[in-house]
Amino acid sequence: MRTPDELSEAGFRSLYRHLRDTAPGGGTRRGALDTISAEQVLAAVREVRSGRTVSLAAPVNTHAAPDDADPAEHRLTAPADGEPDPTGVQFARDRIAMNIHGDVNSHIDALCHVIYDGTLHGGIPAADALSPDGASALSIALARDGIVGRGVLLDIPQLHGVPWLEPGSQVTAEDLAAAEAGQGVRVGRGDILLVRVGHRRRRAELGAWDVADARAGLHPAAMEFLAEREVAVLGSDGNNDAAPSAAQGVAFPVHVLAIHAMGLHLLDYLRFEDLVPLCARDGRWSFLCVIAPLRLPAATGSPVNPLAIL
Incomplete structure (x- = not known):
C-alpha cells in the first residue's frame, strides 16, 4: 500500500470545514441518518435473497488483554454461589458491566461522543x-x-492480496474506489458502509496488541469519498481511525470528521469473518443491514450486534 500524505493541522481544519459545510449530515439534528429514506429501506429489503442472517459483532470480551485493560464484567448473580436447590423453581440471573467505547467490544458511537x-x-x-x-x-x-438500510462491505485486504492490513496502514479514497470496482458494487446515498481492514483476523491469529500505538484505519482524506457518496453510517472491524494519526495534533481525525463534522454514527470493532466468505461465494457485497442500539436515553453510545441479512 502507498503511504498517504500526512495532514498539517491547518490542512485538517480545512478538510473539517469542507466536510461540515458540504456533507449531507453536517449540522442536521439526526446527522447522516436523514439520508436513509423509507424508499431506500424498502430497496434494501429487496437485497435479501436467501434469508440467511449473519452477526457482525464480536463476542463480548471479559478478559484483560493488551488492547483491553478494562474488559466487560459478567457474573452470575443467582443462584447464590452457583449452587441451585435440588427441588422447586429458581431463576438463573446475571449482570454485565462494560466500557462502551473500549478497543475490543463492538459498539456504536452516538453523535455526542x-x-x-x-x-x-x-x-x-x-x-x-x-x-x-x-x-x-x-x-x-x-x-x-x-x-435499517443497505449495507456495503468493502474488503481492503482482499484488494491488496493480504489477510489483513498491518497496524498503522491508512485506507485511502483510492483504496475504497478500487475495492468497489474489484467487488462489482457501488456505494450510494443512505448506505451503511462497512470497511474491512482485517483487524479481527490479525488479533485472532497473532494475538492482541496495544492498538493505541498502532492500528489500521481510514486516512482522514478518505472521508471525502463518504461525503461525495452521501453515506449514512460508517463501520469497521477496527476503530475506523488509524494509529499513528495522519493528522498533526489530532489523535482521532476520522472520528472528528465523521461524527462531529458529517454527523455519521460510527460502528467500531465489528467482525466480518463470517460474512466475507458468503459475500465472496455469491459475488454480492451488498445486503440488508439492521442495527439496533440499546434504548439508553442519555448515553454516548451502545453495545451493538448488527445483522447482515443476505
Whole structure:
C-alpha cells in the first residue's frame, strides 16, 4: 500500500470545514441518518435473497488483554454461589458491566461522543449538553428506532492480496474506489458502509496488541469519498481511525470528521469473518443491514450486534 500524505493541522481544519459545510449530515439534528429514506429501506429489503442472517459483532470480551485493560464484567448473580436447590423453581440471573467505547467490544458511537473545540456535532456547546447524568442532546437515543438500510462491505485486504492490513496502514479514497470496482458494487446515498481492514483476523491469529500505538484505519482524506457518496453510517472491524494519526495534533481525525463534522454514527470493532466468505461465494457485497442500539436515553453510545441479512 502507498503511504498517504500526512495532514498539517491547518490542512485538517480545512478538510473539517469542507466536510461540515458540504456533507449531507453536517449540522442536521439526526446527522447522516436523514439520508436513509423509507424508499431506500424498502430497496434494501429487496437485497435479501436467501434469508440467511449473519452477526457482525464480536463476542463480548471479559478478559484483560493488551488492547483491553478494562474488559466487560459478567457474573452470575443467582443462584447464590452457583449452587441451585435440588427441588422447586429458581431463576438463573446475571449482570454485565462494560466500557462502551473500549478497543475490543463492538459498539456504536452516538453523535455526542466527540467533543471538538468545546462543541458537539452541529455546534452545540459540550458544556450545555453533557453532565454526569449523561447527554441531553445527540445521544444514542437518536437511533432508538434502529438503523435499517443497505449495507456495503468493502474488503481492503482482499484488494491488496493480504489477510489483513498491518497496524498503522491508512485506507485511502483510492483504496475504497478500487475495492468497489474489484467487488462489482457501488456505494450510494443512505448506505451503511462497512470497511474491512482485517483487524479481527490479525488479533485472532497473532494475538492482541496495544492498538493505541498502532492500528489500521481510514486516512482522514478518505472521508471525502463518504461525503461525495452521501453515506449514512460508517463501520469497521477496527476503530475506523488509524494509529499513528495522519493528522498533526489530532489523535482521532476520522472520528472528528465523521461524527462531529458529517454527523455519521460510527460502528467500531465489528467482525466480518463470517460474512466475507458468503459475500465472496455469491459475488454480492451488498445486503440488508439492521442495527439496533440499546434504548439508553442519555448515553454516548451502545453495545451493538448488527445483522447482515443476505
